[in-house]
Structures are given as C-alpha cells and as structure tokens.
Amino acid sequence: MIKLLLIAFLAVTFTACGGPAKRAENNAERAEMCGGYTDQRTPTEQEKALLRTVTAIQDSVRYTPESVATQVVAGTNYRFVCRETTVGTDAARQVAVTVYQPLPGQGEARITAIEPL
DSSP states (O other): OHHHHHHHHHHHHHHHTTHHHHHHHHHHHHOOOTTSOOOOBOOOHHHHHHHHHHHTTOSSEEEEEEEEEEEEESEEEEEEEEEEEETTSOOEEEEEEEEEEEOTTSOOOEEEEEEEO
8 A cells, every 4th residue: 555655656756857858848938947046038028017006105115037947846036147126226125026927816026025135
C-alpha cells in the first residue's frame, strides 16, 4: 500500500512539473523550474497595466517597470524590477515590486513587497 501511494505521489508530482521532456522544453524557452520564477523579461502591456493599477494609490511615487518575472502559485506572483521615482524630485532608485494576482473570484491584486535592489 505504501509503495502504491509513493508511486501515485511521484506520478502526480512528475506530471505537475511537466515531466523531463516538457521541463527541458520549458527551461530552454523560459528558463524556469517547477514552482520557481521565470527569468526576467520585458513586461507585456497587460502586466504594465496591472502594476499601474496596484500602485495607483501611491501619489508621491511612480514606478516604471523595466522587467518582470512570474511565478505560478494559487494565482500568480509578479516580480517587477522598476525605477522608483519620487514625484517632484530627481530622486530615483531601482526596486523590486512583488504583486500577487489571485485566481479569478478570489480578490484583487495587491503589492506584497517593495525591496530596494
């Protein structure tokens, strides 16, 4: 019985991660590992709009996305590398803004972290 459960667990885990051929294909295309973030890439217009939406309440700071990486969880984590500019000054720095977008019907997207780089 334990062997059967172990085999079933390994089969589900193996399938969820795409198996060796699919993982190799995905890694070649997006350099991601099962459960990890993708490589940083140029954000799409939809991803830029998401960042604008979640940072809209920030009146004194603007975030300009330079790149983004994604991680599939129960929803999606977006890790934007941004130029953070304080409005009315020339002060700017590079930061990582992490945004969590839950699954449909599970709430609104929100910032979970802003970290200097």
